[in-house]
Amino acid sequence: MKRFxxxxxxxxxxxxSICAFVLLWQIVSLNVSAEFLPSPLAVWNEFIxxxxxxxxxxxxxxHVGYSLQRVLIAFALAILFGLPLGLLMGWNRxxxxxxxxxxxxxxxxxxxxxxxxxxxxxxxxxxxxxxxxFVGAFVIMILNSYTGMRYVDPLLIDAAKSxxxxxxxxxxxxxxxxxxxxxxxxxxxxxxxxxMCVLAAEMVGAREGVGYIIIQGMDLNKSTMILVGMILxxxxxxxxxxxxxxxxxxxxxxxxxxx
Amino acid sequence: xxxxxxxxxxxSETVSLEVQRENYFIKASKENWISVVSFILFLVAWECTCYxxxxxxxxxxxxxxxxxxxxxxxxxxxxxxxxxxAHAIASLSLALMGFLIAIVIGVPLGLLMGWYPxxxxxxxxxxxxxxxxxxxxxxxxxxxxxxxxxxxxAFIIFLAAFVPCVINSYTGIRLxxxxxxxxxxxxxxxxxxxxxxxxxxxxxxxxxxxxKLSLNAAWTTLVAAELLAASEGLGFMIQQGRRLARPDVIxxxxxxxxxxxxxxxxxxxxxxARFASSRRLA
Numbered sequence: 048m049k050r051f052x053x054x055x056x057x058x059x060x061x062x063x064s065i066c067a068f069v070l071l072w073q074i075v076s077l078n079v080s081a082e083f084l085p086s087p088l089a090v091w092n093e094f095i096x097x098x099x100x101x102x103x104x105x106x107x108x109x110h111v112g113y114s115l116q117r118v119l120i121a122f123a124l125a126i127l128f129g130l131p132l133g134l135l136m137g138w139n140r141x142x143x144x145x146x147x148x149x150x151x152x153x154x155x156x157x158x159x160x161x162x163x164x165x166x167x168x169x170x171x172x173x174x175x176x177x178x179x180x181f182v183g184a185f186v187i188m189i190l191n192s193y194t195g196m197r198y199v200d201p202l203l204i205d206a207a208k209s210x211x212x213x214x215x216x217x218x219x220x221x222x223x224x225x226x227x228x229x230x231x232x233x234x235x236x237x238x239x240x241x242x243m244c245v246l247a248a249e250m251v252g253a254r255e256g257v258g259y260i261i262i263q264g265m266d267l268n269k270s271t272m273i274l275v276g277m278i279l280x281x282x283x284x285x286x287x288x289x290x291x292x293x294x295x296x297x298x299x300x301x302x303x304x305x306x
Numbered sequence: 307x308x309x310x311x312x313x314x315x316x317x318s319e320t321v322s323l324e325v326q327r328e329n330y331f332i333k334a335s336k337e338n339w340i341s342v343v344s345f346i347l348f349l350v351a352w353e354c355t356c357y358x359x360x361x362x363x364x365x366x367x368x369x370x371x372x373x374x375x376x377x378x379x380x381x382x383x384x385x386x387x388x389x390x391x392a393h394a395i396a397s398l399s400l401a402l403m404g405f406l407i408a409i410v411i412g413v414p415l416g417l418l419m420g421w422y423p424x425x426x427x428x429x430x431x432x433x434x435x436x437x438x439x440x441x442x443x444x445x446x447x448x449x450x451x452x453x454x455x456x457x458x459x460a461f462i463i464f465l466a467a468f469v470p471c472v473i474n475s476y477t478g479i480r481l482x483x484x485x486x487x488x489x490x491x492x493x494x495x496x497x498x499x500x501x502x503x504x505x506x507x508x509x510x511x512x513x514x515x516x517x518k519l520s521l522n523a524a525w526t527t528l529v530a531a532e533l534l535a536a537s538e539g540l541g542f543m544i545q546q547g548r549r550l551a552r553p554d555v556i557x558x559x560x561x562x563x564x565x566x567x568x569x570x571x572x573x574x575x576x577x578x579a580r581f582a583s584s585r586r587l588a
Contacts, residue, residue: 067431083451144340149348155571156564157526159442160541162533163548164556168365243440247530250445251545258443265446273447281439 085271090278093271102263102272105255111283114249114256117173118241118287121180125237129188130230136189137196137226138218150189158183158240159247166252176248176256183244184237191233195226227299235291242284257283367554375554376561386546386555388538394562397528397539400456404463405524412468412520413513416475420509421501433472441466441527445534459531466527467520474516478509514578518571525567540566 069087076086085093097107105113136143161182162175169175199222207221249258257280264272349369355361356368367375379390386393418425419433444462452458482505490500532541540563547555 061434064431064434068435071432140337141340144337145344148341148345152561152564154564155568156560157529157567159526159530159533160544160560160563163544164553164560166548167551167553167556239440243442246440247442247533250442250530251533261443261446265449268450270447270450273450277439277443277447280443281435284440285438 082268082270085274090271090274093269094275097260097272097275102260103254107260107279110255110257110260111279114245114258115283117176117248117256118180118238118245121177121245122184122238122241124177124181125184125188125241126234129185129237130192133189133192133233134196134223134226137193137199138222143193154186154190158186158244162248162251165248171252176245176253179248180241180244183240187237187240188233191236192226192230195229195233196222198229199225231291231295231299235288235295238287238291239284242280242287246280363553364551365553367557371554372557372561376558379555379558385550385552386543388543390543390558390562393538393540393543393559394566397532397541397563398566400459400539401463401524401528404460404528405467405521407460408464408467408471408520408524409517412471413475413516416472416513416516417479417501417506417509419472420476420479421505433469436465437469437473441469441523442530445531449535454535459528459536462531463524463527467524470519470523471513471516474512474519475509478512478516479505481512482508510581514574514581518574521570521574522567525563525570529563 072084072087076084081089101107102110132146136146158179161179165175165178169178203221203225204217207217212220245256246258249256250262253259257276260279261273261276264270264276352366353368353370356363356366356371376390381389383389383392415425415429419429420426441462444465445458448458448461452461486504486508487500490504495503528539529541532539533545536542536545540559544556544559544563547553547559
């Protein structure tokens with residue numbers, strides 16, 4: 048019995064945690080009205096119902112697809128622009144001096160505060176949502192790649208220099224691999240940020256997406272629908288994070304000490 | 307707890323970077339003019355975009371007008387119904403309320419979870435279940451439960467600030483140097499005594515990192531909550547600016563939100579510096 052527990056501890060702990068939570072939820076829901084907190088079973092039934100009946104003309108999986116599409120486009124753009132910019136800022140002092148004053152002014156503004164102006168600029172269509180996710184992911188991406196670059200051990204660069212590496216070799220072969228962990232922390236955080244931003248953007252104004260589901264649930268006064276949406280959001284968020292961790296293990300296998 | 311460790315590492319890196327950058331800033335002051343020029347160029351480009359009407363006046367206003375509106379907003383309640391500091395105070399009091407409740411509950415909970423396995427087993431399921439759901443997703447259900455008022459918003463902000471507080475205090479106390487706890491044990495300290503005198507002090511730096519992350523989360527979530535359901539506050543102000551197609555009000559609101567957020571983190575850093583002596587234990 049004990050061996051069973053130790054061998055399967057990686058998935059047993061979260062599984063028992065979930066079971067305990069569902070049990071607790073069931074107990075609480077028995078003691079309050081069904082509109083306030085529906086039971087887990089009611090939420091499951093609602094999930095089945097939503098799988099078969101479209102919400103606002105779009106099926107549940109299409110809603111998820113819309114949200115994922117926005118997040119992934121914004122995320123790809125953020126990596127494409129943020130990563131090189133952050134690395135350059137950390138590498139080149141002139142570049143840092145040029146970008147940092149503007150960046151420092153924009154950085155403390157939460158991405159969600161961009162929603163109104165994004166809607167004014169780009170309308171309520173796809174553009175504004177992608178833009179907001181992009182802002183959220185971009186700032187984190189820059190910050191992490193910049194931090195990582197500044198933290199590269201100067202000893203490594205000096206060693207490369209004394210072996211006659213050119214400036215670009217120092218950058219690509221020494222500095223960039225050295226700040227990989229920080230870059231990956233940034234990639235992780237920026238993806239979860241983008242996921243949060245897409246929710247906010249969809250809640251403020253959209254006809255599709257997971258954020259729309261929960262807002263629709265609120266408008267219809269259906270707590271089951273909101274809870275289905277929330278659980279879906281949580282699960283997808285965790286899956287995205289897990290997928291990235293897997294990619295990280297493939298791309299930088301030397302980073303084991305943090306696991 | 308892999309994700310946690312990464313988050314924390316990153317956060318502490320950012321903090322120590324600030325220190326490093328300060329020195330760097332002094333050393334490289336010769337190049338500071340580049341920053342000044344770049345910022346001025348940015349403003350000029352912005353001004354020109356509006357001046358030559360590359361974008362419509364309902365989309366962007368020049369920086370000169372933003373400044374005028376900013377000062378005007380201190381006395382003029384139009385177009386969103388309240389003057390700027392009324393909005394700011396409404397937002398600040400809400401954010402700080404949620405944040406403080408989160409600290410009062412979250413930090414002790416995290417510390418106890420990290421020290422006592424029994425507490426961990428009890429609280430873990432609940433905590434693990436709420437962690438992956440972004441605080442913003444709680445807004446609809448919070449409104450359904452608590453109505454469109456102060457309480458719903460405070461609840462959401464509390465949730466947002468709560469998670470980083472717990473995670474960081476938990477990790478902080480888990481990273482207590484085992485040598486220290488063993489020394490305390492040898493000298494006959496009880497488990498509770500060790501927890502109070504060794505565990506908590508050594509977790510202080512991590513707790514502060516968590517508080518900074520919480521403050522950030524609280525402020526972001528506040529804006530989201532006010533965008534969706536509010537009749538005052540900075541989030542409401544920018545949302546109102548959108549409804550009336552007033553980019554000047556939106557930009558002023560965004561800048562004030564950014565400034566207040568940055569100011570509060572700065573304040574927290576100062577408070578942390580006050581407690582810096584306890585860092586030696588870690």
